[in-house]
Amino acid sequence: MYQDVRGLEMTAASEDAVRAFDHVIDGYVGYRTDIPQRMEALFAADPDCPLAHCLRGAFAMLSFKAAALPIAREACDTALRLTLAAEPREQDHAAALEAWVGGNPDRATAIWQQILDEHPHDLLAFRLAHFVNFWLGRPEVMLTSVLRAESHWSDSLPGWGALLGCRAFALEECGHYTQAEYAGREAIRFDPNDLWAAHAVAHVMEMQGRRSEGIAWVEGLEGNWAHGNNLRHHLAWHAAMYHFERGDDARVLALYDGGFRDLSSPLTQASPDLYIDVQNAASMLFRLARQGVDVGGRWEELANLAETRIGDCLSGFTLPHWMMALAATGRDAAAERMLAAMRDFAAGEESLVGQLTAQLALPVTEAVLAHFRGRHAEAVRLMRPVLGEMYRLGGSHAQQDVLEQLFLDAALKADLTTDARLLMERVAGRNPVPPARRRGYAMGAGLLH
Numbered sequence: 420m421y422q423d424v425r426g427l428e429m430t431a432a433s434e435d436a437v438r439a440f441d442h443v444i445d446g447y448v449g450y451r452t453d454i455p456q457r458m459e460a461l462f463a464a465d466p467d468c469p470l471a472h473c474l475r476g477a478f479a480m481l482s483f484k485a486a487a488l489p490i491a492r493e494a495c496d497t498a499l500r501l502t503l504a505a506e507p508r509e510q511d512h513a514a515a516l517e518a519w520v521g522g523n524p525d526r527a528t529a530i531w532q533q534i535l536d537e538h539p540h541d542l543l544a545f546r547l548a549h550f551v552n553f554w555l556g557r558p559e560v561m562l563t564s565v566l567r568a569e570s571h572w573s574d575s576l577p578g579w580g581a582l583l584g585c586r587a588f589a590l591e592e593c594g595h596y597t598q599a600e601y602a603g604r605e606a607i608r609f610d611p612n613d614l615w616a617a618h619a620v621a622h623v624m625e626m627q628g629r630r631s632e633g634i635a636w637v638e639g640l641e642g643n644w645a646h647g648n649n650l651r652h653h654l655a656w657h658a659a660m661y662h663f664e665r666g667d668d669a670r671v672l673a674l675y676d677g678g679f680r681d682l683s684s685p686l687t688q689a690s691p692d693l694y695i696d697v698q699n700a701a702s703m704l705f706r707l708a709r710q711g712v713d714v715g716g717r718w719e720e721l722a723n724l725a726e727t728r729i730g731d732c733l734s735g736f737t738l739p740h741w742m743m744a745l746a747a748t749g750r751d752a753a754a755e756r757m758l759a760a761m762r763d764f765a766a767g768e769e770s771l772v773g774q775l776t777a778q779l780a781l782p783v784t785e786a787v788l789a790h791f792r793g794r795h796a797e798a799v800r801l802m803r804p805v806l807g808e809m810y811r812l813g814g815s816h817a818q819q820d821v822l823e824q825l826f827l828d829a830a831l832k833a834d835l836t837t838d839a840r841l842l843m844e845r846v847a848g849r850n851p852v853p854p855a856r857r858r859g860y861a862m863g864a865g866l867l868h
C-alpha cells in the first residue's frame with residue numbers, strides 16, 4: 420500500500436502513480452490550467468488507480484455541464500468497480516461521486532465530510548466539499564469544515580496554503596471580514612500564486628467598499644496568475660466591479676473585452692460557456708445596462724451560447740444569467756423554450772438539483788424574462804417568495820447581488836414601494852456599505868428611514 424504526500428494510504432500501481440496523483444491534487448487546489456496533462460500522466464502511470472477515476476468524474480462534474488455527465492457517469496461506474504477491494508476511504512470517494520452524479524450534491528458533501536472526520540488530511544475531500552457547499556449556498560458549513568480539519572493540520576503539511584485560502588473565503592462569506600482578510604493575506608504570503616486566497620481578499624474589499632485597495636490588490640497579484648485557470652477571469656470581473664462602483668464604465672468595458680470575456684484568449688476559447696465566465700459576463704452587462712451604459716452587441720455572443728445550453732440545468736445560479744442574455748437580445752422563442760426545458764427537467768428529476776430548479780431557479784429565471792419584457796409587477800410577484808431562499812442556488816453575496824438589483828429595479832418600475840423598501844432594508848441590513856455608496860442601490864436610499 421502506498422501513501423500520498425499527506426500520508427494517506429491509497430491504492431495505486433506504483434510510487435510514480437501516487438506522485439502523479441499528488442501532482443493533480445496540487446493543480447486542482449492551485450486552479451491550474453494544465454489539469455488535463457496532469458491527469459494524462461496519472462493514467463499513464465496507473466490506468467486502474469481508483470482515486471484517479473474519482474478525480475476524472477469530479478472534474479467532469481465541476482464543469483456543471485450536462486454534456487459532461489456521461490463522462491462523469493462512466494468514471495463513477497469504473498471507480499465503484501475498482502474500489503470494491505480498495506480502502507474504505509476510497510470507497511467513500513466513489514460513493515460521494517455517485518451521489519453527485521445522481522444529482523444529490525448535498526449527499527456528496529456529507530460523505531466528503533465523513534471522510535474528513537476520519538482523515539482530516541484528505542485534501543481532495545476537503546476541497547470538493549468546500550466548493551460544492553459554496554454552490555449550495557452554505558458558507559457556514561464551509562467554515563465548520565475548515566475549522567474541523569485545520570486543528571489536525573500544520574503549516575509543514577503540503578497543501579496548508581490551500582486550507583488557509585479556503586478558511587479566508589469561508590470567513591468572508593460568513594461576514595467575518597477582518598479574520599478573512601488576515602487568513603487570505605497569510606495564504607498569499609505562503610504562496611503568492613494562490614488564486615483562491617487572492618479571491619477571498621478581493622471579496623472582503625468588495626463587501627467593505629474598499630474599491631481603490633481592491634484594484635491595487637488584483638493588479639498587484641495578477642502577474643502571478645499566468646498558469647491560473649478561469650478563476651483569473653473572475654478576478655478580472657472583481658476588478659471591474661470596483662471600477663464600476665467608481666463610475667469608470669470605460670474601464671469596466673475594457674476589462675470585459677480584454678479581461679474576463681477576452682475571446683482571443685486561449686483560456687476563454689477553451690471554455691467559452693463555463694458557468695463562472697457566463698455569470699461574470701451577464702451580471703456585468705446587466706449592471707451596466709441598468710445604469711444606461713451602451714454595452715453594444717455584447718449580449719449576442721452570450722445569447723448564442725445560451726441557446727446551445729437550453730435544457731442544461733446543472734448550474735442553477737447560471738440559469739437566470741443565461742436568461743438575461745436571451746431576453747436582452749429579444750429571443751423570445753428561445754427564452755420560452757428554455758423555461759419549458761427547465762420545467763421538464765424539474766418534473767422528471769427528484770434529486771436535489773431537480774428540486775432547486777423547480778423551487779428557486781425557475782421562478783427567478785421567469786422573473787428575469789418578465790422584467791426584460793417590461794412586466795415588472797410580474798417579476799416582483801415571481802421573485803418575492805424566493806428572495807430569502809435564492810442563496811441556495813449558490814454564488815457569493817457579491818454574485819447574488821445582481822438578482823437583488825433586478826428585484827429592486829422591477830419593484831421601482833412597477834411602483835411597488837413596499838417591495839422596493841423591503842429589498843432596500845435587506846440590503847442595508849446585511850451589507851457593510853451603505854446603499855447610498857452603492858451604485859445599484861443609491862436610487863432606493865430615499866426609501867430608508
Ligand SMILES: [Fe+2]
Binds near residue numbers: 618653657817
Ligand atoms: Fe468572487
